[in-house]
Amino acid sequence: MDRFVRELQVRWSDLDPNVHLRHSVYYDWGAFCRIEFLNGCGLTPAVMAGLSIGPILFREEALFKREIRLGDKVTIDLTLVKARADFSRWSIRHEIVKNDDTVAAIVTVDGAWLNTTKRKIAIAPQQVADVFNQIPKHETFVWED
Secondary structure (H helix, E strand, O other), X not given: OOOOEEEEOOOHHHEOOOOXXXXXXXXXXXXXXXHHHHHHOOOOHHXXXXXXXXXXXXXXXXXXXXXXXXXXXEEEEOEEEEEEOOOOEEEEEEEEEEOOOEEEEEXXXXXXXXXXXXXXXXXXXXHHHHHHOOOOEEXXXXXXX
């Protein structure tokens, strides 16, 4: 897969008193994009529940570059920045672009897989690893030990 991009909609309720996007919306959009990708690859919440596995985040960080306002055309993408070979730990980067050419924010998350029965960090089952291997790799992508 070369790129995974989703169009977003700026709603009135997404705005703060300065009439630009609230900071927490950027994180919500990142979660939306990741779940859209997983669902599109067949890794739905029901499938994850059947595998007793779920994603967890250790870190979520946004770099705000340009404000987003009501009426802006906004997209978000998803790339894998780093991962262990078994995909037990990983980092995903989202670039949020407005009006086709202006990077408004970069959201980065570091995560892992949680065994939802044992409530412990787990190695990704093969089905999960196969889906994560389909995530487009960022130009700076590295495999970690």
